[in-house]
Amino acid sequence: MSSALVLFALLSPQIANAGELREPVLALLDGVEDAPDAAQLRAMGEGVGPELLELAQDPNLAPTRRARATQALGWFPTEQHREWLSSTLQGEDPMLARKASYALVNGWGDQAVPLVTPALASSDVQLRLATVRALGSLGSEPARQALSARLDLEQHAAVKDLIRQSLAR
Amino acid sequence: MTSLLLALVLPLACGDKGGDDSGTDAGLQVEDLGSFTTDTGGLTGDIPLSVPDDASSVMVHCGSYGYSLLGTAWHIKDGAGSLYYTNENHESYAPAKMRVGNLDDHLPVLFPVSPDHDISGGDWQINAWIASGGTPKTVSCEAVYRIDDVANNASVDINAVFVGLDALGLDAAGAPEDADFQAALEKADELLSQAGLSLGAVNYIDFSGDVDTYSVVDITDSDSSELGNLLKQDVGGAGRALTVFFVQEISSSGGATILGLAAGPPGAATVGGTSKSGMVVTSADLRADPASVGLILAHEGAHFLGLFHTSEKEGSTHDPLSDTPECGSSANTDGNGYVDREECAGKGADNIMFWAPSVEVSTKLSDDQGWVLRRNPAVR
Numbered sequence: 303m304s305s306a307l308v309l310f311a312l313l314s315p316q317i318a319n320a321g322e323l324r325e326p327v328l329a330l331l332d333g334v335e336d337a338p339d340a341a342q343l344r345a346m347g348e349g350v351g352p353e354l355l356e357l358a359q360d361p362n363l364a365p366t367r368r369a370r371a372t373q374a375l376g377w378f379p380t381e382q383h384r385e386w387l388s389s390t391l392q393g394e395d396p397m398l399a400r401k402a403s404y405a406l407v408n409g410w411g412d413q414a415v416p417l418v419t420p421a422l423a424s425s426d427v428q429l430r431l432a433t434v435r436a437l438g439s440l441g442s443e444p445a446r447q448a449l450s451a452r453l454d455l456e457q458h459a460a461v462k463d464l465i466r467q468s469l470a471r
Numbered sequence: 472m473t474s475l476l477l478a479l480v481l482p483l484a485c486g487d488k489g490g491d492d493s494g495t496d497a498g499l500q501v502e503d504l505g506s507f508t509t510d511t512g513g514l515t516g517d518i519p520l521s522v523p524d525d526a527s528s529v530m531v532h533c534g535s536y537g538y539s540l541l542g543t544a545w546h547i548k549d550g551a552g553s554l555y556y557t558n559e560n561h562e563s564y565a566p567a568k569m570r571v572g573n574l575d576d577h578l579p580v581l582f583p584v585s586p587d588h589d590i591s592g593g594d595w596q597i598n599a600w601i602a603s604g605g606t607p608k609t610v611s612c613e614a615v616y617r618i619d620d621v622a623n624n625a626s627v628d629i630n631a632v633f634v635g636l637d638a639l640g641l642d643a644a645g646a647p648e649d650a651d652f653q654a655a656l657e658k659a660d661e662l663l664s665q666a667g668l669s670l671g672a673v674n675y676i677d678f679s680g681d682v683d684t685y686s687v688v689d690i691t692d693s694d695s696s697e698l699g700n701l702l703k704q705d706v707g708g709a710g711r712a713l714t715v716f717f718v719q720e721i722s723s724s725g726g727a728t729i730l731g732l733a734a735g736p737p738g739a740a741t742v743g744g745t746s747k748s749g750m751v752v753t754s755a756d757l758r759a760d761p762a763s764v765g766l767i768l769a770h771e772g773a774h775f776l777g778l779f780h781t782s783e784k785e786g787s788t789h790d791p792l793s794d795t796p797e798c799g800s801s802a803n804t805d806g807n808g809y810v811d812r813e814e815c816a817g818k819g820a821d822n823i824m825f826w827a828p829s830v831e832v833s834t835k836l837s838d839d840q841g842w843v844l845r846r847n848p849a850v851r
């Protein structure tokens with residue numbers, strides 16, 4: 303490592319902290335039947351959010367770990383995370399797009415409704431289903447309005463049924 | 472791996488009737504136990520079992536009672552009338568080397584699940600308890616007895632069902648030649664073989680049901696369980712086998728990804744058409760890390776066949792086996808509520824049934840774990 307990189311690392315506590323937490327956070331992401339919840343990740347300290355972003359963006363990491371990191375980013379709602387999640391929602395990785403939809407709704411609540419509503423018209427049925435579930439879990443009036451607006455347009459029976467179930471709750 | 476190379480390669484189309492062949496397998500004996508109605512306290516009366524003298528394991532299953540209700544075994548009495556298992560405090564009862572889950576819709580109960588708690592033949596009884604809120608529920612019950620010899624080198628067949636994995640380029644026709652899928656099977660075989668259990672014939676099956684619903688299995692809706700409904704599907708294949716649904720992803724609360732889930736545990740071995748008749752594996756990592764998918768297959772398969780986590784994530788619950796290390800909550804030195812692999816080094820993190828195993832670290836199975844696995848009715 304060059305001296306410039308060492309100096310940069312020393313002057314950037316957030317990045318150094320993120321590196322230190324990589325293995326402990328990854329260990330939590332390895333649960334077979336359990337993914338960590340917000341409280342368990344937050345208990346690990348301030349560097350968890352940046353570490354999750356690095357893991358979510360790491361192309362060398364297994365897709366499910368990146369997906370878990372992406373979904374967990376919603377529990378650390380920073381502007382940087384919102385921007386990355388919004389871009390990932392429109393990206394080409396269908397699994398990460400689904401996680402981004404959930405993360406935006408989990409982290410930003412009603413403020414995320416306009417961000418995720420376009421995904422209700424995605425050509426990817428699974429992304430539409432995930433977004434209906436995410437908005438359905440919100441249950442707020444803006445979320446219900448977004449779902450109602452999609453109901454008449456939706457052609458896929460499974461998605462249409464899920465919208466109806468979400469609105470009936 | 473030899474057994475895998477010799478495995479029967481049999482692509483099937485979903486819909487061909489296969490399902491439950493346990494009634495015609497010479498190594499199994501099936502007893503229709505009849506229908507039983509719970510009282511206002513949720514308990515069934517005594518359900519009598521005629522356990523054969525040569526039975527090495529028993530799997531009783533009762534259902535269905537719906538996804539919104541939970542059921543469990545309340546009492547099990549052996550042929551001498553002694554409590555083999557109880558769900559209530561009992562002064563004359565030493566805690567059994569047994570765990571029974573609180574399960575929705577359909578209740579499989581497997582015993583023995585520890586060599587310290589073996590069985591003998593005779594007239595046994597079991598009572599089921601269903602949390603039905605005072606409303607009587609009627610369930611049908613059946614017992615499956617494993618009566619053939621338990622081999623030291625046993626094998627279990629696999630019904631590999633592919634559910635909408637077009638994005639991975641994986642289906643029944645291609646899977647026998649797919650290097651990554653075969654690597655996953657090989658890894659699972661390697662992990663289980665140390666316990667004297669190898670993978671046998673593999674039946675490759677394309678799922679022909681509602682792929683859009685089941686390729687991403689959502690497990691958040693307890694009233695209309697996608698997981699249970701998927702496991703109920705008649706996929707054909709062998710009855711005395713592990714039925715494994717390979718899906719894109721399992722999605723849980725808040726959209727969290729789950730890597731694998733087995734019915735139960737343990738599952739309704741050799742019985743098709745119930746919500747506890749198989750297991751599901753998230754396949755998204757297959758191309759990047761096939762060995763990790765193999766680890767999940769081995770881990771969930773072992774759950775289905777009767778193993779529990781050596782230590783659960785909080786460190787407060789452990790499996791009923793004597794020779795697996797326990798990692799207690801005191802190991803949680805960083806205070807995050809989890810006992811992770813680093814904290815549990817030397818205390819079971821190297822076991823494939825650790826709650827958060829890794830391909831690099833978690834490679835072991837104990838003698839007792841092998842004893843349980845080899846006894847399951849689905850195993851030959």
